[in-house]
Amino acid sequence: EAAVTQSPRNKVTVTGGNVTLSCRQTNSHNYMYWYRQDTGHGLRLIHYSYGAGNLQIGDVPDGYKATRTTQEDFFLLLELASPSQTSLYFCASSSGDQDTQYFGPGTRLLVL
Amino acid sequence: SQWGEENLQALSIQEGEDVTMNCSYKTYTTVVHWYRQDSGRGPALIILIRSNEREKRSGRLRATLDTSSQSSSLSITAAQCEDTAVYFCATESSSNMGYKLTFGTGTSLLVDP
Numbered sequence: 001e002a003a004v005t006q007s008p009r010n011k012v013t014v015t016g017g018n019v020t021l022s023c024r025q026t027n028s029h030n031y032m033y034w035y036r037q038d039t040g041h042g043l044r045l046i047h048y049s050y051g052a053g054n055l056q057i058g059d060v061p062d063g064y065k066a067t068r069t070t071q072e073d074f075f076l077l078l079e080l081a082s083p084s085q086t087s088l089y090f091c092a093s094s095s096g097d098q099d100t101q102y103f104g105p106g107t108r109l110l111v112l
Numbered sequence: 113s114q115w116g117e118e119n120l121q122a123l124s125i126q127e128g129e130d131v132t133m134n135c136s137y138k139t140y141t142t143v144v145h146w147y148r149q150d151s152g153r154g155p156a157l158i159i160l161i162r163s164n165e166r167e168k169r170s171g172r173l174r175a176t177l178d179t180s181s182q183s184s185s186l187s188i189t190a191a192q193c194e195d196t197a198v199y200f201c202a203t204e205s206s207s208n209m210g211y212k213l214t215f216g217t218g219t220s221l222l223v224d225p
Contacts, residue, residue, distance in 0.1 A: 033212070033213075042200055042215045042216055043200065043202075044215070045212055048212055056212075090154050090155070096211060097143070097204055097206050097211040098143050098162065100157040101157070103154030103155050105154055106153075
């Protein structure tokens with residue numbers, strides 16, 4: 001079974017705070033993704049990457065940065081957190097098209 | 113049905129009934145994924161259907177794909193309580209920027225005993 005882990009699992013910060021969400025996959029997958037999930041919107045893609053050092057902009061990138069330091073590790077950065085970024089964040093990995101995306105357990109972020 | 117600005121649809125059925133969830137999508141795709149998400153967990157793939165398949169079965173699940181009408185459906189036969197979950201369809205798109213999925217808004221299914 002493919003493995004994707006996320007940390008922290010829960011995070012509370014204040015408006016204007018700096019937050020880093022971490023994701024690690026041990027599947028040797030090229031692709032990694034960051035999504036946010038909000039009621040009524042399903043999962044929306046923030047950023048993704050198809051290899052170390054690569055970064056692609058997703059569908060809702062405003063206010064987020066990301067960095068893929070190795071094949072295994074993908075980070076999501078909120079440098080000036082806002083209450084609108086309160087959400088459930090999922091990381092996923094995949095070997096490529098027509099293949100499964102494997103999701104992590106999620107990080108719940110609350111911005112006060 | 114689910115997609116885009118549509119609100120999350122909720123379905124409630126009795127155990128043993130059949131149910132079908134529909135998905136309409138706006139951009140061209142040759143592959144539709146169906147994921148289920150259990151409470152407190154990340155989504156997990158349950159069935160993937162390609163444009164050359166039109167219909168695909170996996171146990172009590174049946175997926176269809178009609179690229180001409182840009183729609184897909186997921187049916188569950190004789191639903192069980194453990195089928196209670198949120199179900200998402202997702203379409204693939206590929207470009208020189210790689211491959212990504214676009215998810216629908218989801219259908220919340222409750223199966224009562």
